[in-house]
Amino acid sequence: MMEEVKEVTSFLSIHGQNIKVSEVMQDGDALTFLIISQKLSGTGEYHVGRTWDDFEWLQQHLFSREDVPGIQGVIFPPLPAKAPVNASAKVMKQLGFLGLEDWRPYCKALETFLRQVAAHSILSKNKAVEGFLTSSEPTGRQKARKNIFNRLSQAVDGMRKEGHKDVDEFFQTERDHNLILTGCTKIAAEKFLDVVLTEQKIAVAYGHFAASLHLCVEAGEDPNKQAFSRVCVKLSEVFDSMKKNMASVAENNVSTLGLGLDLESRYQEAEKEMLFRRICKLVEVENARRNAEKAKPVKKTAMEEVKKAAETEFEHISEVAKLEIAQFEGARVEMLQRALVQWCEKQLLTAKESADRFNQHLQVFRGMA
Amino acid sequence: MAASSDRNPPPFPATEEPEPGLGDMADGDSDEGEDIFVNNRNPVSVSRGVSQPDRVNEEPPDLFTEEEEPDSTAAKSNGVQSDEDNDLFAEAHVELSTDKSGSSAARKELCSSSASSFTQSPAALQPTSLEQLEEEEATDSFDVDVAVTNPEKIGDGMNAYVAYKVSTRTSLPMFRNKAFSVRRRFSDFLGLYEKLSVKQSLHGCIIPPPPEKSVVGMTKVKVGMDDPSSVEFVERRRSALERYLQRVVSHPSLLQDPDVREFLEREDLPRAVNTQTLSGAGFLKMINKASDSINKMTIKMNESDTWFEDKFQEVETEEQQLRKLNVVVDSLVNHRKELCGNTAVFAKSMAMLGNSEDNTALSRALSQLAEVEDKMEQLHQEQAGSDFFIFAELLGDYIRLLGGVRGCFDQRMRAWQRWQEAQNTLQKKREAEAKLLWANKPDKLQQAKEEITEWEARVTQYERDFDRIGMTVRKEVLRFEKEKAKDFKSQIIKYLEAMLQSQQRLIKFWEAFLPEAKAIA
Numbered sequence: 001m002m003e004e005v006k007e008v009t010s011f012l013s014i015h016g017q018n019i020k021v022s023e024v025m026q027d028g029d030a031l032t033f034l035i036i037s038q039k040l041s042g043t044g045e046y047h048v049g050r051t052w053d054d055f056e057w058l059q060q061h062l063f064s065r066e067d068v069p070g071i072q073g074v075i076f077p078p079l080p081a082k083a084p085v086n087a088s089a090k091v092m093k094q095l096g097f098l099g100l101e102d103w104r105p106y107c108k109a110l111e112t113f114l115r116q117v118a119a120h121s122i123l124s125k126n127k128a129v130e131g132f133l134t135s136s137e138p139t140g141r142q143k144a145r146k147n148i149f150n151r152l153s154q155a156v157d158g159m160r161k162e163g164h165k166d167v168d169e170f171f172q173t174e175r176d177h178n179l180i181l182t183g184c185t186k187i188a189a190e191k192f193l194d195v196v197l198t199e200q201k202i203a204v205a206y207g208h209f210a211a212s213l214h215l216c217v218e219a220g221e222d223p224n225k226q227a228f229s230r231v232c233v234k235l236s237e238v239f240d241s242m243k244k245n246m247a248s249v250a251e252n253n254v255s256t257l258g259l260g261l262d263l264e265s266r267y268q269e270a271e272k273e274m275l276f277r278r279i280c281k282l283v284e285v286e287n288a289r290r291n292a293e294k295a296k297p298v299k300k301t302a303m304e305e306v307k308k309a310a311e312t313e314f315e316h317i318s319e320v321a322k323l324e325i326a327q328f329e330g331a332r333v334e335m336l337q338r339a340l341v342q343w344c345e346k347q348l349l350t351a352k353e354s355a356d357r358f359n360q361h362l363q364v365f366r367g368m369a
Numbered sequence: 370m371a372a373s374s375d376r377n378p379p380p381f382p383a384t385e386e387p388e389p390g391l392g393d394m395a396d397g398d399s400d401e402g403e404d405i406f407v408n409n410r411n412p413v414s415v416s417r418g419v420s421q422p423d424r425v426n427e428e429p430p431d432l433f434t435e436e437e438e439p440d441s442t443a444a445k446s447n448g449v450q451s452d453e454d455n456d457l458f459a460e461a462h463v464e465l466s467t468d469k470s471g472s473s474a475a476r477k478e479l480c481s482s483s484a485s486s487f488t489q490s491p492a493a494l495q496p497t498s499l500e501q502l503e504e505e506e507a508t509d510s511f512d513v514d515v516a517v518t519n520p521e522k523i524g525d526g527m528n529a530y531v532a533y534k535v536s537t538r539t540s541l542p543m544f545r546n547k548a549f550s551v552r553r554r555f556s557d558f559l560g561l562y563e564k565l566s567v568k569q570s571l572h573g574c575i576i577p578p579p580p581e582k583s584v585v586g587m588t589k590v591k592v593g594m595d596d597p598s599s600v601e602f603v604e605r606r607r608s609a610l611e612r613y614l615q616r617v618v619s620h621p622s623l624l625q626d627p628d629v630r631e632f633l634e635r636e637d638l639p640r641a642v643n644t645q646t647l648s649g650a651g652f653l654k655m656i657n658k659a660s661d662s663i664n665k666m667t668i669k670m671n672e673s674d675t676w677f678e679d680k681f682q683e684v685e686t687e688e689q690q691l692r693k694l695n696v697v698v699d700s701l702v703n704h705r706k707e708l709c710g711n712t713a714v715f716a717k718s719m720a721m722l723g724n725s726e727d728n729t730a731l732s733r734a735l736s737q738l739a740e741v742e743d744k745m746e747q748l749h750q751e752q753a754g755s756d757f758f759i760f761a762e763l764l765g766d767y768i769r770l771l772g773g774v775r776g777c778f779d780q781r782m783r784a785w786q787r788w789q790e791a792q793n794t795l796q797k798k799r800e801a802e803a804k805l806l807w808a809n810k811p812d813k814l815q816q817a818k819e820e821i822t823e824w825e826a827r828v829t830q831y832e833r834d835f836d837r838i839g840m841t842v843r844k845e846v847l848r849f850e851k852e853k854a855k856d857f858k859s860q861i862i863k864y865l866e867a868m869l870q871s872q873q874r875l876i877k878f879w880e881a882f883l884p885e886a887k888a889i890a
Binding site: 177180181184185187188191192194195198199201202205206208209212213215216218222224225227228231234235238242329333336337340341343344345347348351352354355358359361362365366368 | 708
């Protein structure tokens with residue numbers, strides 16, 4: 001049966017879980033991401049530079065394997081949207097946590113994408129993956145075969161199909177649940193981003209205050225003036241510390257929970273798309289059945305064939321989907337847990353460091369004459 | 370407080386009340402002390418340092434090296450009702466205390482040196498100074514504690530106003546009781562300022578300016594005192610009024626002023642009128658207008674002592690710098706409030722997510738997260754209050770105070786102007802006399818001679834006034850600078866303490882959350 005799908009047999013020559021997108025290099029308008037993978041043989045690393053277009057090419061190739069039964073039941077690892085060099089504010093806003101000034105979250109998201117692909121039993125078999133990660137050959141610009149992966153947003157009758165009643169209670173429940181979660185997660189990610197942006201603003205304001213205080217420092221021997229100048233200098237240091245603290249808090253938020261919520265949100269969307277594809281297939285099946293029933297004897301056999309094919313595909317998709325969903329649930333909980341734990345640990349560390357520094361400043365002020 | 374019993378007033382015929390030594394320099398009531406200084410033309414720099422037992426000038430106000438503890442309601446609450454009836458004075462008190470033992474040693478020296486240098490002085494003054502100084506040694510501090518609390522809305526609609534409870538606790542004998550309180554409204558405080566500035570600024574004192582008048586703020590309060598912005602407004606005003614009074618009573622000369630006493634003690638105060646011009650923007654406008662008129666003076670002052678010019682420049686520069694800082698603090702406070710709002714919204718979204726979550730452990734963790742974020746919102750709220758009440762108010766106070774400093778410099782200029790004008794008039798009178806002499810009109814001559822004598826006296830008087838005001842201004846400015854450094858330092862310490870506390874609470878939140886996060890299986 002589909003037993004072999006459960007094994008995470010790697011068809012790649014590299015360690016899937018160690019893939020790193022270590023940096024991004026800018027060359028004019030093009031952004032190239034450096035991907036480093038460890039050879040399974042232990043003899044070294046592959047360093048490959050890829051642009052976002054290359055990533056998209058890979059994704060298209062993953063979509064295009066129609067020969068794999070039930071491929072439409074796969075929850076495809078989500079690829080972050082393109083982040084052009086001189087992106088408009090609107091584009092950056094849509095990217096959310098991935099659209100911030102710091103490139104590291106974006107690189108991390110790409111990295112997660114590659115790791116998820118490499119870990120996927122079906123997808124990792126795709127030769128395109130190996131080539132993408134290990135070969136310095138350009139990916140080639142030939143478009144992947146037109147695939148039937150209609151994105152929900154592009155589907156004309158998406159809304160109608162989305163609500164289509166299911167034949168399987170498991171899937172109906174999953175669809176309902178997914179709908180709620182996608183909405184909630186997206187909102188949570190947006191609101192968290194608002195928090196982070198405000199934190200960054202505060203950090204900047206602290207910096208201004210610290211700088212402005214230096215203007216109040218005056219030279220001179222007057223002891224009172226010196227006293228005040230000392231106060232200003234020390235206070236400036238305090239606000240500098242506060243700025244660093246706030247910047248750290250914001251960064252911690254982005255790199256752990258922010259990224260986690262962003263990934264969860266996109267992953268939920270990926271599941272949504274899979275479920276939609278399945279529903280589309282279901283609609284197709286139901287149509288085929290009707291057609292077969294209504295068909296005139298001449299066409300009957302042909303219609304029956306079509307119906308049979310559709311039904312088989314639907315079965316395959318559902319089977320794959322069930323496994324994917326199980327794996328998905330486990331993976332996302334683990335990922336969220338990791339994000340939450342890391343978030344908490346980092347913030348705890350930052351808070352402790354800040355408390356120490358504030359204490360030091362306090363002692364300095366108390367000791368001041 | 371041995372102060373009360375030992376402080377027999379010095380045998381000053383003119384005064385009935387015990388005065389803290391050279392407070393009388395600036396007090397309009399007694400001019401006796403001045404005679405000593407008639408020969409001291411050059412204002413000696415009043416050294417704040419402990420080492421130099423300087424000349425006569427350095428006396429009493431220096432001795433009361435004050436430790437002011439201004440507004441300490443800081444991080445506590447944004448609540449209107451500061452119902453601290455139990456502990457009104459725990460946080461808000463002004464201590465007129467001696468500094469360190471070092472300075473008392475210096476004062477002892479002062480005693481002896483001033484005793485010897487006062488060869489020409491009326492004997493009366495000497496015992497005072499000695500007595501005063503010795504008293505200072507004996508008592509560690511005598512205090513006047515002032516608190517402004519319990520804002521209460523009186524009346525309805527557009528005629529409504531807020532009445533505050535002004536409580537005083539003191540050991541000074543000049544007050545009728547040891548502890549008492551009255552109710553005052555905002556215009557009363559402005560009225561006090563008006564009275565003080567008319568009288569005291571003539572002597573070159575820095576009169577602490579009152580808080581800002583605010584039509585917008587008050588209108589909201591008149592409508593209803595319940596919404597958060599009204600609550601904040603009233604609390605901000607209450608706190609500012611308290612600091613204002615504390616600064617007034619901690620000023621040795623101002624404390625002597627009967628209007629101050631009346632303000633603190635008298636049950637019913639006659640309504641102050643014409644307070645429009647005196648508050649906030651009006652106050653600064655008044656100062657600026659006065660400055661302008663001085664700049665337009667035709668006779669430019671020939672500054673014999675660059676100290677005044679330099680200081681004035683410094684004051685102006687400093688005012689600008691503080692304004693800049695104030696702008697940054699304002700934006701900081703706004704961002705903090707924004708952060709509060711954002712955190713609250715985020716907390717809700719996490720709560721929703723937690724509710725939708727199937728996985729129990731994850732669901733619980735997410736709900737916990739929502740709670741943590743809620744607590745953080747609370748923290749941010751308090752932090753904003755702290756930023757605001759401590760820094761914004763501190764800067765605002767000092768911007769206004771610096772305006773007051775400029776005001777006293779202007780007073781000095783005016784005194785100089787008066788002196789110059791008197792000299793001119795005297796000159797004219799002399800010329801007139803000469804003419805009369807030549808024209809030989811003996812009857813008019815007599816009158817002319819009388820006028821000359823009169824104006825000669827005036828010139829002498831005004832010149833003395835000018836010198837005296839100059840010395841007061843120097844003293845006041847130095848006192849101000851010292852207070853400023855102390856004030857800022859103590860507020861910063863308060864701020865840091867609040868920040869530290871915040872951080873420690875934050876640490877506890879995270880420590881509590883960590884096991885929950887780890888428990889997600």
